[in-house]
Amino acid sequence: MNMNFKKTSIFTAMSFVAVAVVAATSIATTSCQNANASDTRSLPAPTKSAKMTLMESLQQRHSVRDFSDKAVSDADLSELLWAACGINRPDTKKITAPSAINAQDILVYVCTKDGAWLYVPDGNSLQKVSDKDLRTAAAGRQEAVAVAPVSLVLVSDRTKFGDRAKGAEVMGAIDAGYVSQNICLACTALGLATVPRMTMDKETLAKELHLDENKTLLVNHPVGYEK
Numbered sequence: 001m002n003m004n005f006k007k008t009s010i011f012t013a014m015s016f017v018a019v020a021v022v023a024a025t026s027i028a029t030t031s032c033q034n035a036n037a038s039d040t041r042s043l044p045a046p047t048k049s050a051k052m053t054l055m056e057s058l059q060q061r062h063s064v065r066d067f068s069d070k071a072v073s074d075a076d077l078s079e080l081l082w083a084a085c086g087i088n089r090p091d092t093k094k095i096t097a098p099s100a101i102n103a104q105d106i107l108v109y110v111c112t113k114d115g116a117w118l119y120v121p122d123g124n125s126l127q128k129v130s131d132k133d134l135r136t137a138a139a140g141r142q143e144a145v146a147v148a149p150v151s152l153v154l155v156s157d158r159t160k161f162g163d164r165a166k167g168a169e170v171m172g173a174i175d176a177g178y179v180s181q182n183i184c185l186a187c188t189a190l191g192l193a194t195v196p197r198m199t200m201d202k203e204t205l206a207k208e209l210h211l212d213e214n215k216t217l218l219v220n221h222p223v224g225y226e227k
Contacts, residue, residue: 041126043078050189057188064193067148067224083186097178100171105160109153137204148222156216176218193226
């Protein structure tokens, strides 16, 4: 075989491989960018204070399903998310809600008319994951609660439990309950309304929030002001 032809064939083959790698990398990068959308949104530092006592919050807590469309301020949203599962011991990165084996498996997604965001406790910020308004998906068949300006969606990341896979489903559900109760009491103290719910369009939420098979949708909380 002619050596020049052989070298040309090898060079051509390598060029095709290089093009394929670049194309695949480009596709993967684009996919990742779409999954995480565009940016990170910083929240005001929570004051971690409220005029209402814990006992008063317990006395006054009640579920609300009829919401006005009045917006929730970033200041109140910051307080609420910190109460839900924010960092309260910075030296150890431990959070306000207990969790099995300190897995901190509960992810809180914030759905508004402007898109959906993942709450990042370390830094008290929101990372955008979708440009779509997913409040209707969070409301599911109970469409009336979609009027609430914010829907918090609680997801358990079962990979956080490591080799304890057999108990991950139960532990995740219990951990979501802790976070849900924090949300209920914080909403009461802040003058906000909410209701913990399991009803939601899980198929749409899993797709739009880019959840893999290890992440379980458990609870959602419409949040706003009582109508």
